[in-house]
Amino acid sequence: MKFEYLLQYILSGLTNGSIYAITAIGFNIIYNTTGIINFAQGEFLMLGGMSAITFSQYFPLPIAILFAVIVTSIVGALIDFTIIRRMKKPTVLNMIIITIGLSILIREIALHVWDEKVRSLPYFTGDETTSINFFGAYIPPQVLWVLGISTLIVVFLGFFFKYTVAGRSMRACSSNITAAKLCGIKTNNMITFSFVLSAAIGAVAGAAISPIAQTQYDCGTSLAIKGFAVAILGGLGNSTGAVIGGLLIGILESLSISILPLAYKDAIAITILLIILFVKPSGLLGKSEISALKEF
């Protein structure tokens, strides 16, 4: 393979990979505070993209994206208020089923609010023709935006969980929810907040990829599955693992296109995931002792 091609594949892998990483981090935020895997995570990305597109018809782009983030966060909060809080003695099986139900519901509502057309936001800066030549590979400006935004989100979250009261309270919930309650942390609010945060991050990511990946009412599902695969690959709840796992799967996937038919592309991430699950279910960076203690 020529070097330029290889570079091009790796770059597109990095772009997809960083989106998977952000989705996986969205999973991790909710998983850490509640122990729930929110199968509706992909729908947050879709909602973010779709509402940003609608708002961008009336407002300048940055404000449209801001509104999209707000709308998606409200949806995230509503999910917790109306459903997750009302569950009595939820089992893992019940939570899996209910969040799958939610994801279907949000998708179908989106189908009726918008339609089944494929839409996209305009490039944040420049357009398809203003690609940057990078050692013979071409980078569309939006790819830089996606990479930049993902890096920012990861840095922001790292800072947030380490230095702010809210972030530390959320970490306390994740290590022991009863102890967190005893320390005066309002765990219920923290759970709501984790849904809002993960919805907001999803919305930003959804808006950022819309110009290159396009947005459609059902684009969330495959993103959620990849994101979940990445979260498990990196070790559930581990954000560094999510970033590494995301980039790894992104690159492997885009390299696979050069060997296998395009139709099998989606199967690559899943196959890697299954192998990881069979060999080391705690993930690349997860500790098997910890995951053995966790109930699920």
Next chain:
Amino acid sequence: MKLKKYYPIFGLILAVIFIQLLVSGIGMQFYLTQLTMSAYYGIVIIGLSILMGYAGQISIGHAAFFAIGGYTTAALTTMNFAALTDVPIVNFLIKTGLTISGMDPYGKKIIYISPWLSLFIAVIITIFIAALIGVPILKLKGHYLAMATLGFGIIIYRIVLGTSIFGEADGISDVPTFKFLFNFKINSDPALRVENYYIAWLIVVISIFILTNLINSRVGRALRSLHGNEEAANSMGVNISRTKLLVFILSAVLASVAGVFMTHFNGGIGPAESGVMRSVRYVAIVAVGGMANLWGTLIMGIILNYLSLRGYFGSYDDAVFGIILIVIMLFAPDGIFKLKYCNNFIKLIKKTS
């Protein structure tokens, strides 16, 4: 021999006959088509109920097994061996009567594998695949198990969608008639609606008979014990991994057999049958029916699939199943038949009788 536990099965047989007479009596024969399809989906659903309800293992990839059955038989029976009669295997099959020869609409000679043989092959393939992935997958729990089965479903869906012998996005059509016992035929001929209806329900009755016996056997008790607490079951001498694998394979085979018959009944199969939404739908129906409740899941499976196939949900088809999942999990996590007023109702019936 205790006959009492078979009373519901007799009830089912009577209900099946009654519905057929009723539907034919009012001249609405075409309802039988959807009732037949619902019956085949019902087989998948009771199989999944055993796995989810009794063994406590979620599978969000059961449509894949249905597709494995359906696609195996569709691919094998639409293959024309007329030009390959010199090949030893084909020759052997022809001599042993395992092939069927006929004419295609253009008068060309065609020889294809008997659907009975393809049913057998489909079951073997399903057992092989289920055993192969079951061993590692069933070691997982909770989210991991859900993800792994979901992933398996997606892989099968992608393979079906990307492979030319499975017709890619078009699926396979013109699947020939399945000659059932006593010359009864399974195909989409409207004139044969009644016999197709009875064949489908015969298979349902056989499946539910097997499963009822299974639940009330040693294996059934082992299953319930491992659903309650795997460690405790293990310490009582239940071989957890073997029992789980057995049930997984059994429920995969049921789904696959349903897929085979459904494909011959419809005369074709498309990739949507193996999609994620289809698997989620099975899970939803099992949840509504009360998980560990064979009859509950069968009844809900028939009703919901029938309504969906008749198109009563319109463009909200998927949304209905999403809402069902949420509402059931919120208000009736033990299924619709375990609701309080339902219980009171059942008690009332028991008192009066």
